[in-house]
Amino acid sequence: MDLAKISVLALALCAVSATxxxxxxxxxxxxxxxxxxxxxxxxxNAQNADAARRESRLGLEACNAGFYHQGxxxxxxxxxxxxxxx
Numbered sequence: 843m844d845l846a847k848i849s850v851l852a853l854a855l856c857a858v859s860a861t862x863x864x865x866x867x868x869x870x871x872x873x874x875x876x877x878x879x880x881x882x883x884x885x886x887n888a889q890n891a892d893a894a895r896r897e898s899r900l901g902l903e904a905c906n907a908g909f910y911h912q913g914x915x916x917x918x919x920x921x922x923x924x925x926x927x928x
Contacts, residue, residue, distance in 0.1 A: 869914045874905035877917035884924045894923040 881898045885891055901916030921927075 869910040871905065871910060874901070874910050874913045874917070877914055877921075878902060878905070880926070881917050881920045881924075884921060884926045888924050891924060894920040897923060 878898070878901065881894070881901070885894060885898065888894065897916045897920035901913040901920065903913075904910075904916055905913030
């Protein structure tokens, strides 16, 4: 990937993170931990779940950085990839 694409992607992620934090302040560290637990349980029973593992890892990184809502978005996407509802 060239530098221009990486820069645009980074800028887009920053913009999404900033608006996501403003949009939903109800997501907390506790909700991230609960979502992480659900995703981990679903991953334990999954096969060929590389994309979901990647989303889970991004969720963990976002939550650890204090971007709880963005972390929840990543965890939600991981659950969708695993076919788990709720």
